[in-house]
Amino acid sequence: MRRARAEILSTRRLGAYTTLTLVAPEIAERAKPGQFVAVAMPKGREFILRRHFAVHQASRRGGWAGTLEFVVDASGPGTGWLANARAHETLDVIGPLGRPFAYPKKLTNCVLVAEGRGAATIYFLAQELLARHKRVDMVIGAPDMESVFKPIEAKRLSQTVAVMTADGSLGGRGGVLDALPEALERAKAEVLYAAAPSQTLRSIAELCVARRIPAQVAVEERMGCGYGLCHSCVVPVARKDGSGFDQLRACVDGPVMNPARVLWDRWLSEAPKVLPTPPGGVPVVRDWPGTGEGAWRA
Amino acid sequence: MRRARAEILSTRRLGAYTTLTLVAPEIAERAKPGQFVAVAMPKGREFILRRHFAVHQASRRGGWAGTLEFVVDASGPGTGWLANARAHETLDVIGPLGRPFAYPKKLTNCVLVAEGRGAATIYFLAQELLARHKRVDMVIGAPDMESVFKPIEAKRLSQTVAVMTADGSLGGRGGVLDALPEALERAKAEVLYAAAPSQTLRSIAELCVARRIPAQVAVEERMGCGYGLCHSCVVPVARKDGSGFDQLRACVDGPVMNPARVLWDRWLSEAPKVLPTPPGGVPVVRDWPGTGEGAWRA
Amino acid sequence: MAGVKRSLAVDVGGLRMVTPVLIASGCAGTGKELAGLVDQHRIGAIVSRTITVASRKGAPTPRIAETASGLVWETGLQNPGMDAFVAEELPRLARTQTPVVVSIGGGSLEEYVRLTSALQGRPEVAAIEINLSLPDDEMDRPILGTHADRVSEIAGAVARSSLVPVFAKIPGGCDDVAGLAAAAVRSGATGVTLCGSPPALAVDAVRLRAELGAVAGWLSGPALKPLTLRAVFEVARALPGTPILASGGVRTGVDAVECLLAGAWAVQVGTATLIDPAAPVEVAQQIARYLKSKNVASPSDVRSRLRVPAATAPTQEARR
Amino acid sequence: MAGVKRSLAVDVGGLRMVTPVLIASGCAGTGKELAGLVDQHRIGAIVSRTITVASRKGAPTPRIAETASGLVWETGLQNPGMDAFVAEELPRLARTQTPVVVSIGGGSLEEYVRLTSALQGRPEVAAIEINLSLPDDEMDRPILGTHADRVSEIAGAVARSSLVPVFAKIPGGCDDVAGLAAAAVRSGATGVTLCGSPPALAVDAVRLRAELGAVAGWLSGPALKPLTLRAVFEVARALPGTPILASGGVRTGVDAVECLLAGAWAVQVGTATLIDPAAPVEVAQQIARYLKSKNVASPSDVRSRLRVPAATAPTQEARR
């Protein structure tokens, strides 16, 4: 993990998103798919915390060596400011942060699911999987055509791609869940990766549990720091031995997690947020085949 | 007083200052020398109050009709932001605010004193005095050459100009007070106007009282609003009848004030700031010759 | 619900206003300044600066200092005294057609009673707000309203001699807001304003001095909003049905709605009015838009509608 | 004074630090996170997250919400419990070579005593900070430290059984800070931390919900600085000679110097560390530059050096 004053090399509007390319060799060198960066807000603003962005591209070789790219989905003051940042301005960036996706040692057929800006992290992952000779199939979803991030890129990276939009303006009408079962069949999926809003991830997790497909998902939780100082970003994760659960920090123990061990109800339930521990205790979650420590490689 | 979303027509670096020219016809039409505008800060900043600037130029006729100019001396976050604003951005401006300088009905020889950015308001005043066929002489001071605002303009507007800098880099070495007595002689001063930091104004006031020269000065006090709502900006001013003093709001009862009636000690004393009323009561200040209500014209 | 008839009008314990947005005490001028800057018919009410028995010159300048998203202020309650106020400022304020709430402040029970009497029978007075953040001359304490017994005594006395609604403005920075509010309401106050500015200080490190002429001051502005929301929330839960005016950090319609959701009946806009004199009207318009988006008829329909777990004190839950 | 030997080192009631800048409780991780982000030898001390007798899962998420120049937080004091802390986290914190102040929190006198005992004889513990912002299980009050009698009792008991300096962290948002501080110090605490985060609330108007999973929370960040300065100022005047650690809104060296001028002996940096992990070191460097500009040798030379009028309580003066 490094801290850099990184110059913005270029910015680009892409549908609903803005991509920022930074000159940040020390971070780019180390960044892996699933990891993120923490970007400081400018001084003098009333919004003070860093904002967090998944690494979309980290170039170690070629003309772009030393550059780092991330994708901004402008939804509030922080992302709005970043989306309007200009080339040659500098950003205070810390990264790469968090645990990256791990690659399967033996299994080959990978289905990658992305919703909205989740595609940024998923395409980076796809590249690395391809470099490891895995088969990649994708399911990409978004509310509308504008919000489907780089559909051409998805095509380029995968054997098959299913694009789904809620309004049907691109690909099929519906969400990623509507296309996922078929994609799993088609690809003879052995492993699943996903980056999506947490309610979607929860449904994906259920599917994976039902079908016993080992999976890794990139979660998001509000972060106070991004490097483990504050315990803001916790996700309840069942212990392997069934002795209960731990509130693990998404920023250091995540953002990539095993969805089978995340206690989704506890994490995402709307109300009451203050859940009693169920009388029966926390569910015991054992590893599925292929999901034990030994099955993955960093 | 009007509120406008005013476009910045142009900005210009001038030595230590930046001048901003706005398109604000409704304000420009009404603005008189001594008045000021209140400029809103951009949303989302941690500094929230409006900033206040004396009107430097308000063009009612000709190619610049409807434009308003003010001068920014960047010294903190608000002025720093404004000094870096660019053409075509818009500002939320309220003005013109406050009581302007009044012009003498009969007296003719006016000496105008400005220190630093005070020149902005003084040059505007000089134009209007010239239009009323008064004689104008000036004393202009600043810490250094960079901070002497538009010395050429001063020459253009006055019979004689004394320029003083603390470091002697332009004109004489010293402050405006060092040059003022001579200037008063030379100009056969009948009336004095000044815009300067308050400690300088206080010394000028003493000189005017000693020489019985009617005077008007533009004061500055920290403002919460700029239009009379909050009573932040008060200056202690002696009542004419000797019955005591009033805390008058610089934003509505000023910024132009009669320096002979300002209780400078009470206003500017460093410590203790909490002054008891002197046992003898407040000084009785009667009008000097030529300073009564009847002697001035708006 | 398509044909729902929407109105911003509220009746806060007898104080009837066309919108649930007031200008806070000390931020509305003296009656003539707002003309031309805002449509005064669309302001719920104006709270006067705090009036005392005798006139006050107020604090030395500087009287304000900016802080992060806030300001520290101390005007020293400059005001012309109650007689001059009633003779000159009150009629001028009333001429704006906006209901006038008169803020009163004293150092003793007697002063509060005299102030209340001076306002009786004046049709221009729509309500009284009791500023309890003054030093207590009788008990020799720095802030009168931090003690429930004094709040009771003073709110009770004012309420007994007043024919108009009486709101006790609980000082900011008190740990037992609900207890102080209860003291006020139980002794007769119509409702409470939550809260006054909490005690604060701004320092000029370069000159080794306090920023303010008065040295210490009071915090206002957006920085305060989370404290205001909490105070409103606690009092609304402890004293359901009590009219609450929220004050502290309200700048936008969303801020105002947050206060209503937490339990306020109306909001006061102070610092934001200094920055944008049209703020009180814009806040009301934004509340109207919110009501429309939620398809409800009136500000009271969202009051205290914050969804919370059924259980008890939130602090406690969180800590289990 | 050209040859003045300047040092940032301070001794705060026996807590010796290379700089007068600590990382505040709950903002320093668990011992391994700061490595690589900041030079830990140049941090005065680290205050641990608050440790309780039993382990705590903490509050549901979201645990933070941004507000104007601040944030509302409620972690629910997630921590592994005192035994696991002493066994694992404490040695890891100590390995950073930064002095460790352990923050302890309980709901009863007994819990505080047990926590203190568990820390005795551990050379890694440079000092104890008593978090008094927890609910009082014995007296059934929402916040334990708002009552002077409880502060006395608990600070006294902890101090009696502790061999290291003890600082009582007075809850934020209390009206009688000086009284609470006096209660702590008179019953044996070495000094006080002023203050904890005050109770706050953040609301999501669109979803009609509290922003935090725990509903209510606590305010931190730059928004707080004027309240912190006031608390420090009041306590330093009321209890001269009492070691004070300022906490709340310190982000820059200038903020820190302001606290020192108001009467603090050292400052804690919480929220600013989350945003910029190097902040505690940069704050110290900026303090050093300030000392140089004023040509003084040590942070203690500017302590309480705010120039104020000779008279009494500032509030009162301003109001005359």
Ligand SMILES: Cc1cc2nc3c(=O)[nH]c(=O)nc-3n(C[C@H](O)[C@H](O)[C@H](O)COP(=O)(O)OP(=O)(O)OC[C@H]3O[C@@H](n4cnc5c(N)ncnc54)[C@H](O)[C@@H]3O)c2cc1C
């Ligand atoms: C690990 C991780 C990776 C992310 N990757 C991306 C990405 O690649 N592209 C992208 O556009 N966004 C990404 N986000 C979300 C992004 O950080 C938020 O959208 C952004 O912080 C919102 O800030 P704002 O000021 O625009 O909006 P606001 O909603 O006003 O933010 C208010 C506060 O909430 C927090 N917040 C709001 N939304 C989220 C969220 N979804 N997750 C976490 N915190 C949030 C903010 O950080 C801030 O503290 C990621 C978040 C995390 C945790």
Ligand SMILES: Cc1cc2nc3c(=O)[nH]c(=O)nc-3n(C[C@H](O)[C@H](O)[C@H](O)COP(=O)(O)OP(=O)(O)OC[C@H]3O[C@@H](n4cnc5c(N)ncnc54)[C@H](O)[C@@H]3O)c2cc1C
């Ligand atoms: C009537 C009037 C006319 C003015 N005319 C001009 C002008 O023509 N050009 C110009 O550059 N400046 C002028 N000033 C001063 C200008 O308003 C301040 O320099 C500016 O507000 C500083 O803001 P800041 O954020 O840059 O600095 P900061 O010092 O950080 O400001 C902090 C706070 O103090 C206030 N403040 C700081 N300095 C002054 C000051 N001298 N007078 C009043 N308030 C102050 C600010 O408004 C703000 O609220 C005028 C002030 C007044 C009252």
Ligand SMILES: Cc1cc2nc3c(=O)[nH]c(=O)nc-3n(C[C@H](O)[C@H](O)[C@H](O)COP(=O)(O)O)c2cc1C
């Ligand atoms: C300049 C100024 C003057 C004030 N004067 C008074 C006053 O006279 N009486 C009073 O009760 N409150 C006074 N207040 C406090 C406000 O009424 C209000 O309670 C506080 O500022 C918090 O609200 P805000 O954040 O909307 O400003 C004053 C506030 C400011 C900023």
Ligand SMILES: Cc1cc2nc3c(=O)[nH]c(=O)nc-3n(C[C@H](O)[C@H](O)[C@H](O)COP(=O)(O)O)c2cc1C
């Ligand atoms: C995320 C977070 C967690 C905190 N946890 C604790 C804690 O466990 N114990 C405690 O006494 N204070 C805790 N605090 C409060 C800080 O120690 C500090 O007193 C407060 O945040 C104000 O200082 P600041 O403005 O520098 O953040 C926490 C603050 C934050 C933001």
Ligand code: FES
């Ligand atoms: S965001 Fe601070 S610990 Fe994860």
Ligand code: FES
């Ligand atoms: S600045 Fe508000 S009254 Fe003058």
